[in-house]
Amino acid sequence: xxxxxxxxxxxxxxxxxxxxxxxxxxxxxxxxxxxxxxxxxxxxxxxxxxxxxxxxxxxxxxxxxxxxxxxxxxxxxxxxxxxxxxxxxxxxxxxxxxxxxxxxxxxxxxxxxxxxxxxxxxxxxxxxxxxxxxxxxxxxxxxxxxxxxxxxxxxxxxxxxxxxxxxxxxxxxxxxxxxxxxxxxxxxxxxxxxxxxxxxxxxxxxxxxxxxxxxxxxxxxxxxxxxxxxxxxxxxxxxxxxxxxxxxxxxxxxxxxxxxxxxxxxxxxxxxxxxxxxxxxxxxxxxxxxxxxxxxxxxxxxxxxxxxxxxxxxxxxxxxxxxxxxxxxxxxxxxxxxxxxxxxxxxxxxxxxxxxxxxxxxxxxxxxxxxxxxxx
Amino acid sequence: xxxxxxxxxxxxxxxxxxxxxxxxxxxxxxxxxxxxxxxxxxxxxxxxxxxxxxxxxxxxxxxxxxxxxxxxxxxxxxxxxxxxxxxxxxxxxxxxxxxxxxxxxxxxxxxxxxxxxxxxxxxxxxxxxxxxxxxxxxxxxxxxxxxxxxxxxxxxxxxxxxxxxxxxxxxxxxxxxxxxxxxxxxxxxxxxxxxxxxxxxxxxxxxxxxxxxxxxxxxxxxxxxxxxxxxxxxxxxxxxxxxxxxxxxxxxxxxxxxxxxxxxxxxxxxxxxxxxxxxxxxxxxxxxxxxxxxxxxxxxxxxxxxxxxxxxxxxxxxxxxxxxxxxxxxxxxxxxxxxxxxxxxxxxxxxxxxxxxxxxxxxxxxxxxxxxxxxx
Numbered sequence: 001x002x003x004x005x006x007x008x009x010x011x012x013x014x015x016x017x018x019x020x021x022x023x024x025x026x027x028x029x030x031x032x033x034x035x036x037x038x039x040x041x042x043x044x045x046x047x048x049x050x051x052x053x054x055x056x057x058x059x060x061x062x063x064x065x066x067x068x069x070x071x072x073x074x075x076x077x078x079x080x081x082x083x084x085x086x087x088x089x090x091x092x093x094x095x096x097x098x099x100x101x102x103x104x105x106x107x108x109x110x111x112x113x114x115x116x117x118x119x120x121x122x123x124x125x126x127x128x129x130x131x132x133x134x135x136x137x138x139x140x141x142x143x144x145x146x147x148x149x150x151x152x153x154x155x156x157x158x159x160x161x162x163x164x165x166x167x168x169x170x171x172x173x174x175x176x177x178x179x180x181x182x183x184x185x186x187x188x189x190x191x192x193x194x195x196x197x198x199x200x201x202x203x204x205x206x207x208x209x210x211x212x213x214x215x216x217x218x219x220x221x222x223x224x225x226x227x228x229x230x231x232x233x234x235x236x237x238x239x240x241x242x243x244x245x246x247x248x249x250x251x252x253x254x255x256x257x258x259x260x261x262x263x264x265x266x267x268x269x270x271x272x273x274x275x276x277x278x279x280x281x282x283x284x285x286x287x288x289x290x291x292x293x294x295x296x297x298x299x300x301x302x303x304x305x306x307x308x309x310x311x312x313x314x315x316x317x318x319x320x321x322x323x324x325x326x327x328x329x330x331x332x333x334x335x336x337x338x339x340x341x342x343x344x345x346x347x348x349x350x351x352x353x354x355x356x357x358x359x360x361x362x363x364x365x366x367x368x369x370x371x372x373x374x375x376x
Numbered sequence: 377x378x379x380x381x382x383x384x385x386x387x388x389x390x391x392x393x394x395x396x397x398x399x400x401x402x403x404x405x406x407x408x409x410x411x412x413x414x415x416x417x418x419x420x421x422x423x424x425x426x427x428x429x430x431x432x433x434x435x436x437x438x439x440x441x442x443x444x445x446x447x448x449x450x451x452x453x454x455x456x457x458x459x460x461x462x463x464x465x466x467x468x469x470x471x472x473x474x475x476x477x478x479x480x481x482x483x484x485x486x487x488x489x490x491x492x493x494x495x496x497x498x499x500x501x502x503x504x505x506x507x508x509x510x511x512x513x514x515x516x517x518x519x520x521x522x523x524x525x526x527x528x529x530x531x532x533x534x535x536x537x538x539x540x541x542x543x544x545x546x547x548x549x550x551x552x553x554x555x556x557x558x559x560x561x562x563x564x565x566x567x568x569x570x571x572x573x574x575x576x577x578x579x580x581x582x583x584x585x586x587x588x589x590x591x592x593x594x595x596x597x598x599x600x601x602x603x604x605x606x607x608x609x610x611x612x613x614x615x616x617x618x619x620x621x622x623x624x625x626x627x628x629x630x631x632x633x634x635x636x637x638x639x640x641x642x643x644x645x646x647x648x649x650x651x652x653x654x655x656x657x658x659x660x661x662x663x664x665x666x667x668x669x670x671x672x673x674x675x676x677x678x679x680x681x682x683x684x685x686x687x688x689x690x691x692x693x694x695x696x697x698x699x700x701x702x703x704x705x706x707x708x709x710x711x712x713x714x715x716x717x718x719x720x721x722x723x724x725x726x727x728x729x730x731x732x733x734x735x736x737x738x739x740x741x742x743x744x745x746x747x748x749x750x751x752x
Contacts, residue, residue, distance in 0.1 A: 052426065058425075059503045059504070059742070062457075066613075072624070073608075076454055079452070091452070091471075097475065099377055126432055127434045127435045231419070233438050233442065233447060
């Protein structure tokens with residue numbers, strides 16, 4: 001298979017932005033193309049989940065392509081819920097690997113603050129099976145149920161809070177993070193309950209944002225290889241799963257990515273996981289086979305997942321602190337890994353990072369994409 | 377480049393359906409997989425333009441994958457306006473050509489009759505540049521303006537009607553066409569004016585529908601090769617074009633597809649063009665370089681574009697008579713060409729058809745995909 005590399009990256013700060021979606025996407029696109037030395041671009045692939053709902057705008061690929069001065073260039077949109085960004089990267093990977101294109105720009109972004117929080121929750125709930133949505137389920141409902149399952153087995157409030165405390169600590173070192181503020185166990189306890197047992201700090205924020213990568217068969221200085229990429233699905237209706245803590249799609253997607261990259265999970269230097277809810281980071285660590293469920297809290301206490309730990313997780317701040325502009329998240333994850341593998345992550349730098357893995361969920365673990373990057 | 381073939385096809389009848397989107401998509405998917413001899417499917421790619429708007433449903437790829445019994449299989453959605461179907465086929469082509477997947481199911485569909493005609497027009501108008509939409513433009517507005525441009529140069533009402541009369545004649549022979557009814561020049565004249573100068577029969581209907589193809593690196597009996605596929609864009613704001621009749625994106629996309637397929641446009645045996653408005657078929661014939669503008673009406677009168685003519689166009693009935701379930705249209709076009717190249721088109725059969733070309737517009741000619749199929 002052809003070697004496919006990331007030769008340019010760009011991202012806007014996550015958060016509440018004054019820019020509209022096309023402006024956000026244009027800015028990160030131009031940054032990535034500039035970072036790639038203004039290499040010719042053969043096609044543009046947009047990752048976006050719900051511009052129709054958030055901004056009543058369609059034709060995002062054509063609009064972006066024209067706006068950034070690439071009129072004529074082919075462009076499409078790939079949508080896979082909150083894994084739209086990874087799906088766009090995967091599609092670009094296919095197109096370069098096929099030999100049809102040499103170099104493709106991928107831009108993943110979302111403008112979410114244009115609607116109220118309630119409207120946003122409703123829009124996101126359309127991701128669920130219609131029967132679950134009809135019965136009033138939202139994504140936070142499932143996040144709360146999964147958290148309760150772990151708490152029933154002994155996970156404490158203090159242990160769960162370690163996820164958010166770590167990710168906020170990392171976010172505080174990330175100039176493009178939505179939240180750049182260290183939080184304490186006390187802050188979490190004193191925050192409002194959103195849906196019991198989830199506190200405010202257990203749920204990712206609603207963010208605007210856009211991130212871009214240039215993917216190419218060419219090699220440049222600081223090229224980072226897309227060594228493996230895998231995808232799998234699970235029951236669309238979450239209630240149909242025999243065990244909600246058993247993330248089968250994650251396991252299958254990881255196996256595919258690991259096999260393609262020809263690497264052991266133990267040789268991966270850092271990971272960006274999909275912590276839309278704090279419990280998901282814990283559940284993903286377990287399903288990746290890194291630690292047994294009962295040993296995970298101690299691993300957090302021992303600092304295993306810190307930037308200077310054995311397996312740094314969410315050095316960007318994760319969805320919790322960096323932010324989760326849904327269609328952009330997969331690209332933001334890859335952006336973070338590329339910065340780390342280039343040695344350009346500043347205060348967040350993981351020593352001598354050679355490989356990284358991203359987990360991106362499209363829906364409640366029913367559609368998962370895992371990608372593995374390696375320093376060339 | 378790896379040879380990529382279509383080894384299975386399936387489609388539902390276009391029209392007002394009692395089925396919901398997932399049911400429609402499931403039915404055409406199962407038909408195509410069955411037609412492909414129940415070959416193992418490595419991934420599913422959905423072409424859909426606006427399920428969020430028409431049916432308030434998201435996660436279409438995961439939902440479909442689970443519904444048809446392929447739980448676990450990777451799936452994504454590709455969206456490119458009314459060229460979503462072709463964009464999904466193109467993405468599947470990339471993924472098989474890359475060697476990552478051997479066999480991919482593509483299903484393109486739309487459920488449009490769930491909203492009123494006015495709501496539908498508004499939803500589709502979101503495809504336009506926001507400035508044009510803000511000023512009250514819709515897709516039919518641009519269709520009317522383009523028609524007026526041709527009429528100002530002498531195109532008569534009777535000549536324009538030849539497009540619709542031919543496509544309805546073909547649709548009457550197509551069991552999956554929305555309209556299976558021959559119409560006369562008198563029917564058109566007596567029909568209501570929708571937006572002057574467009575009469576009812578100048579505009580494609582609002583249709584539900586879903587079509588599927590199985591794309592593979594494997595060869596089976598009756599395999600049809602995807603010999604070439606090309607895409608290009610133009611100004612997103614239509615008013616920015618110097619000459620509305622000069623379809624630059626179509627010209628560029630056609631050149632790419634022709635070059636990849638290594639064929640002359642004159643050696644292509646039949647074509648499915650994007651006749652969302654009757655004038656578009658005429659304008660596309662001109663921009664493909666088949667006839668000069670002034671010679672096109674006579675070519676229609678001479679029967680050049682009929683099933684038994686020199687260059688059969690829209691043997692399926694086209695968007696006008698077969699129907700235009702927006703996200704599905706690109707796949708329906710390919711379905712028709714495959715039936716023709718297999719020699720299975722019944723009363724619509726073009727004698728000894730060896731190659732066919734499809735033109736699919738995503739927006740008002742601002743994003744165009746052209747694909748070329750050949751009998752293996």
